[in-house]
Amino acid sequence: MRGAFYPQALDLGHPFPHHLFADRLPVSPPAPTVAALSQDDLKRIAAHRAVDLVESGMVLGLGTGSTTAHALDRLGDLRRRGALRDIVGIPTSLKTAAHATAVGIPLSDLDAHPVVDLSIDGADEVDPALNLVKGRGGSLLREKMIEGASRRFVVIVDESKLVTCLGGSGLAVPVEVVPFCWKYTLGQLERLFDNDSGFYAKLRTFSDKEGVEMPFVTDNSNYIIDLYFEKGIGGDLDVVSDSILRFPGVVEHGMFLGMATSVIVAGKNGVTVTMK
Numbered sequence: 001m002r003g004a005f006y007p008q009a010l011d012l013g014h015p016f017p018h019h020l021f022a023d024r025l026p027v028s029p030p031a032p033t034v035a036a037l038s039q040d041d042l043k044r045i046a047a048h049r050a051v052d053l054v055e056s057g058m059v060l061g062l063g064t065g066s067t068t069a070h071a072l073d074r075l076g077d078l079r080r081r082g083a084l085r086d087i088v089g090i091p092t093s094l095k096t097a098a099h100a101t102a103v104g105i106p107l108s109d110l111d112a113h114p115v116v117d118l119s120i121d122g123a124d125e126v127d128p129a130l131n132l133v134k135g136r137g138g139s140l141l142r143e144k145m146i147e148g149a150s151r152r153f154v155v156i157v158d159e160s161k162l163v164t165c166l167g168g169s170g171l172a173v174p175v176e177v178v179p180f181c182w183k184y185t186l187g188q189l190e191r192l193f194d195n196d197s198g199f200y201a202k203l204r205t206f207s208d209k210e211g212v213e214m215p216f217v218t219d220n221s222n223y224i225i226d227l228y229f230e231k232g233i234g235g236d237l238d239v240v241s242d243s244i245l246r247f248p249g250v251v252e253h254g255m256f257l258g259m260a261t262s263v264i265v266a267g268k269n270g271v272t273v274t275m276k
C-alpha cells in the first residue's frame with residue numbers, strides 16, 4: 001500500500017560520485033570542484049549513476065527532459081565505445097527519439113517489447129514515498145505507459161526536486177486532456193479541488209512566432225491542463241488520482257504513484273540512492 005513503507009536511504013557518502021564510473025571513464029571534461037557544481041552538473045551526475053545500472057542486451061525506457069538528456073548522451077557514448085552492446089531504447093517522446101537517434105541508440109516500441117528491463121527518467125517532484133510529479137515537458141502519457149511496463153524504473157533528479165508533499169513546490173501537476181471541449185474538462189477539474197486553498201487550473205499555452213498564445217499540444221495531439229496547489233495536494237493521492245481519471249475528457253495525469261523502484265538524487269554533498 002502506498003505510504004506503508006519507508007524507503008531505505010543509502011547515503012553513498014562521497015562528494016563526487018565520479019569514482020563510481022571509473023571503469024567507464026573517460027566520460028566528459030574533468031569533474032568540477034564542489035563549489036562550482038551547477039544544477040546541470042548534478043543532473044548529469046545522477047544520470048551517469050543510473051546508466052551504471054544498464055547492461056548489454058537490455059531493453060531501456062528512455063525518459064524525457066534535461067536530466068535524461070545526460071543519460072542519453074552517456075548511453076550513446078558507451079555504445080559507441082563498445083562498453084554497451086545490443087541495447088534498444090523505447091523513447092517516451094518525439095524529442096527523446098530524435099536525441100537517441102542522434103547519439104546512435106537503436107529504437108523500438110512497446111508493441112515489439114511489451115516488457116522493459118529498465119527505464120530511466122527525471123521528475124519534477126519526488127516525495128518521501130517516491131511518488132512523483134512528471135510532465136513539465138508534456139510527455140507524461142508515454143512516460144507512464146513505458147515506465148509502467150518496466151521491471152525497474154529509476155528516477156534521476158537533482159536535490160531541488162525533493163518535496164515533502166506532491167504539488168507543494170509551486171510547479172504544476174499536469175493533466176493531459178483531449179482538445180474536444182477542453183474548457184468543460186477544465187471546469188470539472190476545478191470543481192474537484194478547493195479554490196479557497198489557492199488551487200487553480202490553467203490550460204498550458206505557448207507564444208507562437210507572432211506572439212499569439214496557442215495551446216501546447218502533446219506528442220499525442222492532446223492538450224495539457226496544469227493544476228496548481230498552493231499548499232500541495234491534500235488527502236489520499238490514490239483517491240485524487242482516481243477522481244481525476246474518471247472524467248471522460250482526461251487522458252492521464254502527471255502523478256506517478258508507487259511506480260518508481262529507486263530514486264537517485266544528486267546534491268552538493270553527494271549522491272543518495274533511495275530504493276523501495
Ligand SMILES: O=C[C@H](O)[C@H](O)[C@H](O)COP(=O)(O)O
Pocket residue numbers: 063064065066067068121122123124134135136137138139140143
Ligand atoms: O514531460 C517531462 C518529463 O516528465 C520530465 O521527465 C520532467 O519534467 C523532468 O524534466 P527535467 O529533467 O528537465 O527537470
